[in-house]
Amino acid sequence: MGVIGCAGIAVRRMLPAFAACPDIEIAAVASRDPAKARQVAERFGCRAVHGYAELLEQDDIQAVYVPLPAALHARWTEAALRTGRPVLAEKPLTTDPRRTAELLELAAGRGLVLMENVMFVHHHRHEAVRRLVADGAIGELRAFHAAFTIPPLADTDIRYDPGLGGGALADVGVYPLRAALHFLGNRLDVVGARLTRGAKRRVETAGAALLSTPGTVTAQLTFGMEHAYRSSYELWGSEGSITVDRAFTPPADHVPVIGLRRGRTAEKIRLAPHDQVAATVAAFAAAVRTGAPPDDGATLRQAELLDEIDRSASREHPDATG
Known part of the structure; x- marks a missing residue:
């Protein structure tokens, strides 16, 4: 898993859940602030990457988590999908229903899982x-x-x-x-x-x-x-x-x-x-493994x-x- 951004929900909730999930290994964490990336990466035993685009250039990233502010979800979710990686993105997936439809269509057309991180439903x-x-x-x-x-x-x-x-x-x-x-x-x-x-x-x-x-x-x-x-x-x-x-x-x-x-x-x-956070992470991992969008x-x-x-x-x- 590669993580685009070091938002509070990523550090407090999702990264610990990724670390605890037997189906997921945290490979890298990216931030526009190199010091923040290093701090978070050291805590979770992964690689620090400077810049979101740079994370998508990493060969060992198989899936991407996007915990950025809502206005940035569409751009970086699309970028990740276009590199052939399934995506777990924070809610709301986008701020425009047309963009949401486009991203869901893009993911479906490439056979990729795109999951919005609404955890309570799990x-x-x-x-x-x-x-x-x-x-x-x-x-x-x-x-x-x-x-x-x-x-x-x-x-x-x-x-x-x-x-x-x-x-x-x-x-x-x-x-x-x-x-x-x-x-x-x-x-x-x-x-x-x-x-x-x-x-x-x-x-x-x-x-x-x-x-x-x-x-x-x-x-x-x-x-x-x-x-x-x-x-x-x-x-x-x-x-x-x-x-x-x-x-x-x-x-x-x-x-x-x-x-x-x-x-x-x-x-x-x-x-x-x-634990609904762990259940959400497990659901994403299972969907990626089986190729069945949840x-x-x-x-x-x-x-x-x-x-x-x-x-x-x-x-x-x-x-x-x-």
Whole structure:
């Protein structure tokens, strides 16, 4: 594995997971800052490379991980794919659904795996929730609510920089949106949306969206990055409800709980801890090994819906973020 960039998520989460995965060896880490590349490379026992293009010239790199700011994902993901290497890229894969479609088509045409690093979908708790719904535990599904909000970031954080693809929608809005796709399928459409900007910010810092399936199920999404922390979703059915807290970024040792309510009866279903970072890395390695892309169309639909939410908010409230 070659890593293009030394972002915080790479150093804190992904590089340790790569190092622990028996199917992956970290070959090199690249940075535009030679000192940073050396520091990270020494920590993980790999080679330091100065510059992203230089990493793609290395003969021993078989796959590439791209943890750069969102605005740079498309350029370096495409560059890696054109050298014949599968790619794991941070979310969002691009800031433009057309570019997302182009990259997915490029990867498919070359028989390469292109995987967007949305990790929570690989946690076994969400599959357990799917089974409960499929088995009729809450009757017929009627509505889905999800929220992901985080406290304010440092003023210098790249997520406040519009030139680097910042903003609450692309950063934290992805989580409740992807959860809606995970449970309701790719035929969701945007009914309406609102994005708002915090004081002295150049990007939206909060938002909400209402989506719907072609049938009767609605999805209400809330997201923000200047809020009290919230990471949860609920599924409401004709006969009961399911609640999941700490839904999107649980630590590896967290005991996941599913709250199930049916009539006057409530129970908490506790599962074994599960490391979603390790599970994501293993899924990528398995996909590369077998040549079977793990994506089910959700990556492209997610990109399209992010764009639809942004355009819907701009149409309905043109001055809300301007």
